Amino acid sequence: MKRPQVIKKPGQISKIVVIGTSAGGLHALTTLISQLQQDFPAPILVVQHISADAVGNVLLDGLNKSGKLFCVHAENGMELAPGHLYLAPSDHHLMIDQEGKILVTKGAHENRSRPAIDPLFRSAAVAFGSKLIGILLTGYLDDGTAGLKVIKRCGGICIIQDPKDAEYPDMPRNALNQLEPDYVVPLSEMGSLLEQLVAMAPEASGPVPEDILIEAKIAARVLSDLTSVNALGNQVPFNCPGCGGVLWQVDEGPALRFRCHVGHAYTSATLLAEQTKKMEETMWTALRMFEERKNLLTTMAKGQKGAALQSSLERAKLSEVHIGRIKAILLANDKGTGSDIPT
Structure with a gap:
């Protein structure tokens, strides 16, 4: 044992x-x-x-x-x-x-x-x-x-x-x-x-770069302020999928990486994957709402006549068009990259 x-x-x-x-x-x-x-x-x-x-x-x-x-x-x-x-x-x-x-x-x-x-x-x-x-x-x-x-x-x-x-x-x-x-x-x-x-003796360690210290403190929840994140990079026109806040692009060379001041962090690949996930969730919600709208209009049409009947049927048909478009997008299974698979 x-x-x-x-x-x-x-x-x-x-x-x-x-x-x-x-x-x-x-x-x-x-x-x-x-x-x-x-x-x-x-x-x-x-x-x-x-x-x-x-x-x-x-x-x-x-x-x-x-x-x-x-x-x-x-x-x-x-x-x-x-x-x-x-x-x-x-x-x-x-x-x-x-x-x-x-x-x-x-x-x-x-x-x-x-x-x-x-x-x-x-x-x-x-x-x-x-x-x-x-x-x-x-x-x-x-x-x-x-x-x-x-x-x-x-x-x-x-x-x-x-x-x-x-x-x-x-x-x-x-x-x-x-x-x-x-x-x-x-x-x-x-x-x-x-x-x-x-088994090998380690070499002497040098001072830790300031940007690494800042990110370590943010992850440990010691820091959570705009000044600290501003020191890491510049704001970009993307929202954080985790909290909806502003994202900063971390300045670390050619590899794109993003962080919000709350602590969420993404590489470009994971940000794209998370955006794709959020978009798909939104599409499913829209599909459900359009189907409910079509069903309500169809139910209303059963008790209507004349112009009111024609209006309900036309609006139900338009909803069906939107339903078809959303289904086509969802069935296309466009993940943005070949690797956008949850782990």
Whole structure:
């Protein structure tokens, strides 16, 4: 039976590993964790995209059965311990505070997800700098790419699963299109690579860039003001799908990323996917209202004569035209991109 190891203080932890994954994550995580030994000398924190109404026990049980690490759901205030794996609970972000303890919050969704990968990667980079190893595995869209960039900027090591090895290659491929990682490897080689990397002495960490600190504080709900977000970029003529507020385009190079002052954050791909979802919801509502209008006009026409009858029938026919147009749009299944699939 696996036993919890002795808790070490944050300053005593020489390396820390963070992992992000989405679709296909159950297989990928169990395959990776099965390669690590019980005395693995670093704590591991994992974000797997999961629906808000799930409890995550299937993944947690699978990790405990397939590997030798001590795997638990993360709880707010926990101290990190080597040989332990901390899994983000459903509908909560998993982060690390600047004292090196676990932070579990109900903050705003990032990239349509809670838990999301970027908040974990960002907060861990701020807290641990060059001691951090970030891993991005299989999944849809591009959550985790911005987080890996932050890890690189803070001196950490970035590992991406080879897209050819990933069950769902979108996340690894999108990350590779936007940054140069330290390693791109299949799952079968990742365990031995981790063992080598955690045994190496970390380089000295430099100061954390101000924009990274601001975003980390916003995600942790320490900051929520216009001045802070204005420092990150410029307002754009798009509304936040999460709260309806104004969005700012974050200035970080060619990759488009957006954030509102409440804390919602999107890459261009996830913003497009969320807009598509909202549009589809609106279309279904409009379809229902037009069908109700047609049915009411048809019912009214049964008791009418003359001009009133003709007017009701014409208005019902016009409603039928609108119904046909809306159905045609919905049946076209235009998702905007090939990857706008909820995770």
